[in-house]
Amino acid sequence: MYQSVLTDVRLFELLLRVDQDLARTTQAEGCRWCGGRLDRSDYARKPRGTPAELGAEHAVRLSLCCAAEGCRRRNTPASARFLGRRVYVGAAIVAITALRAGAQRDEARALRAWLGVSGRTLARWRRWWRDVFAVSAFWRNARGRLRTPVPDRALPGGLLRRFAGDLEDRLIAGLRFLAPITTATGVM
Secondary structure, three states, X not given: OHHHXXXXXXXXXXXXXXXXXXXXXXXXXXXOOOOOXXXXXXXXXXXXOOOOOOXXXXXXXXXXXXXXXXOOXXXXXOOOOEOOOOOEEHHHHHHHXXXXXXOOHHHHHHHHHHHOOOHHHHHHHHHHXXXXXXXXXXXXXXXXXXXXXXXXXXXXXXXXXXXXXOHHHXXXXXHXXXXXXXXXXXXX
């Protein structure tokens, strides 16, 4: 089920539009250090976990740079596509780590094979949800916005189940919810 969502180009087109909106909002706010004008300063990524037919624009992390002389600091907006500096796209990380014991063994194996994720990498990602994300300031503050609590041990699948819609809608909503942790200035 997740594999069919992750191979759908439309998902990544929607996530790119979300990122473009986040970049426009950040640009309109100006530099967080000096208030100066922000210019585009995107940089290339080599993301894994995306359909092969995606265009080159999907391998670019949207970013901004202050235009004020003497400042020139990078102001990277939040992202629904990339979870920080991880090589795999956020959708792939969230999807595969959301498959818990209740998932069909074949589905988990097929998704791991399609993504090219080793068992050690998957275990490391699951530990991150449990040991890093679950105790972060972001999660302590953000989980209060949810209608029903999500046990830390149920992350990220329990988080996705709190959003309405089909699997694609819940994945997009979950990635939007997580977007603040995708920058160096995020509250992780």
